[in-house]
Amino acid sequence: xxxxxxxxxxxxxxxxxxxxLRCVPISNHLYFYWYRxxxxxxxxxxxxxxxxxxxxxSEIFDDQFSVERPDGSNFTLKIRSTKLEDSAMYxxxxxxxxxxxTQYFGPGxxxxxx
Amino acid sequence: xxxxxxxDIHITVSEGASLELRCNYSYGATPYxxxxxxxxxxxxxxxxxxxxxxxxxxxxxxxEAEFKRSQSxxxxxxxxxxxxxxxxxxxxxxxxxxxxxxxxxxxxxxxIIP
Numbered sequence: 001x002x003x004x005x006x007x008x009x010x011x012x013x014x015x016x017x018x019x020x021l022r023c024v025p026i027s028n029h030l031y032f033y034w035y036r037x038x039x040x041x042x043x044x045x046x047x048x049x050x051x052x053x054x055x056x057x058s059e060i061f062d063d064q065f066s067v068e069r070p071d072g073s074n075f076t077l078k079i080r081s082t083k084l085e086d087s088a089m090y091x092x093x094x095x096x097x098x099x100x101x102t103q104y105f106g107p108g109x110x111x112x113x114x
Numbered sequence: 115x116x117x118x119x120x121x122d123i124h125i126t127v128s129e130g131a132s133l134e135l136r137c138n139y140s141y142g143a144t145p146y147x148x149x150x151x152x153x154x155x156x157x158x159x160x161x162x163x164x165x166x167x168x169x170x171x172x173x174x175x176x177x178e179a180e181f182k183r184s185q186s187x188x189x190x191x192x193x194x195x196x197x198x199x200x201x202x203x204x205x206x207x208x209x210x211x212x213x214x215x216x217x218x219x220x221x222x223x224x225x226i227i228p
Contacts, residue, residue: 044218095214
């Protein structure tokens with residue numbers, strides 16, 4: 001069964017550094033999402049992406065965050081200048097596109113900001 | 115705004131016992147509802163989903179859930195739990211129809227005792 005993959009599985013960075021989290025979606029999926037889960041808290045929506053542009057973003061997704069599909073396959077989340085409070089598990093999810101379609105989640109990247 | 119409430123933070127059941135995890139939602143239109151499971155260190159796996167039709171839906175791993183509009187609930191059940199069911203369970207509702215943003219509850223941690 002096709003899976004969403006994410007790299008790296010764990011990223012440790014210093015505060016103020018830039019990080020890029022990568023996701024390889026399921027091949028025929030058209031909608032892409034990033035969610036995050038701060039330790040002990042619920043999963044929160046960050047951003048949705050379709051047709052090479054952001055469809056919706058949450059209030060968490062400020063100017064420090066950006067997403068892109070640089071090569072038509074990978075889907076990336078960039079945090080320009082990391083803060084301590086960015087430490088979380090970041091999940092990529094992808095879907096075929098219909099509103100009723102399931103979102104398939106990757107295993108996540110644990111980001112630790114020191 | 116859409117919201118999901120999972121009133122039980124932590125539930126402990128004996129192996130072989132029945133299980134019911136509660137989920138209540140708040141959503142103005144017909145909801146699309148999901149249950150995801152997260153094993154320790156893993157990503158989110160879809161257990162089942164409700165879009166329309168039969169209010170009792172069957173999922174993987176022997177789980178089922180019943181949609182009750184009058185109670186705004188979508189409780190997850192399993193007749194006999196296995197030790198491998200120990201995990202975190204998240205109820206979610208599909209928000210903002212068209213953008214497919216999932217809104218999650220805070221999760222219920224399930225512990226299985228021998």
